[in-house]
Amino acid sequence: MTHTLKLAFAVLLIALGPQAARAEPVADFPSRPIRFIAPIPAGGSTDVLTRDIARRLQERWGQPTLVENKPGGAGSMGAAMVARAPADGYTLLLVNVGHAINGHVYSKLAYDPVKDFTPVVHATTIAMGLFVNPSVPAKSLAEFMALARAKPGGFSFATSGNGGAGHLGGESFKAATGIDMVHVPYRGSAPAIADVVAGQVQVSFADVPLAAPHVKSGALRPLALAAPRRSPTLPDVPTFAESGVANQELSVWVGFLAPAGTPREIVDKLNREIVAIIREPAMTARLIGLGFEVVASSPDAFAQTIQTDYERFGVIVRSARIKAE
Template identity: 40%
Template structure:
């Protein structure tokens, strides 16, 4: 009995070869993903070292590095309202090794700056909203009102007599205060400063009446009796100041003035790497040491998923565009 073997048709051999190549490519891809990250990750911060955002960013970098088992290095790149750092990340390779630690300046700037060197939505891939710090409306202790309701009544009875301070035109305290004034229908004059520190100094000196600030920077002055809190700009009261009502419960439903901090990657970054980064952020957020260090300064830990962060960015772009248009805010 003789056996004969016929060679497989060309099409069948090609199919088999493609199957083998597909398996090999799949294995390589899985291996590459498993290796990420195999070098240091840079976290670009659009503000100088030493401020609140930098403080949080450095805590995030330390904890995120532990979760990823690789160094996460903070690089401060201040200037031009955050656009220098943002443009750097927009142009960076989409490999997950260069990330932006951003704040509401990302959603405010498009309404203030006519020609940004990047597209706020198209050039970035949201990773996670990491943390939030609600703003706190504070007044000099010598002002003739002690509650938010009394402040509103006084401001409406004395239009343009009161003044409020901010760290500069187009900054978060400026636009959130303008949003409040628009929602309530009252007139308080804006006094812009070159930074939060001089604005606070003049508030303490009663050169201005009120300011949107944070618990972290106002609490010592509230304890000393130099400032008085009127309301907190979040949807729930702060456990650090449970006696201070929210603006939402004070007659402005849904109002929020939040200094949020989140992480963006360049557009086109592999979704698997975005997922790995997000899982690391969730793990970091569950770390007791990380929680304790932030919550004592009134920082709320969020660790939202990429879709929720993207939704926030889109909503704020629309909100701040309307506020800037109505208030005719101009960039400095």
């Protein structure tokens, strides 16, 4: 290659950006370690899911696959790291439904939740529901609504924090029914549900895996699930729709994103591998045991889910004037 051609090629690489210099045939991917950024503390159910997938990818591909926990800012700190990462498929972000909420409840983010990422796979969904302390004299959602209407502001509902999925679920329920309840934000789901079990707060919007052990022990009473169908974990609990309150679906989806601009061939390869792992019988059984519903979607289907929820949550946040702490 002549000096002139070398110079022209270098100029072309600069014009195309760093992604061009990193391009590799999809057949060679991955040729080095992959990182999963989990913007949550270690040890929770979604962290376990990510580590299980990373372990199986490492076994299938023979490349180190690492999980790095980067909690903070309701997931926004880890998301910012991945948004700035090279768009080559070697850095992935674990996300849940809070990713579609953060853009509305935080006045400033270092990234755009939709434009700065490429969806890879919607892995699983976790159902959420309305749970009460057994001291509340309501055995159904209709009975609870009657009690709440008779005493406006007389009930408080605990959630994982301002702007979380539980908070949006409670505000959506209030708007749909005209019920007045007081929001009590906690720093995490575990302390919120613990205070409802202890009777310090009467009500909680919480996810099924967290609440189910307390339901089975009799420490919590489930009234309705914010899901399109009943949960295998709590099959006797009706949905909001079955209980006469429509449009209250607020399941917590869990999935993985790559930086925007990641080549579609790489995204599709990641999707195929992760979907195959999730659908392994042993993995499926493990996820169901943790309270997950297996989804294993295409990248395009996940993109539509994120966009739909981003727009829907924006309406709820603006209506209830929710701001993150």
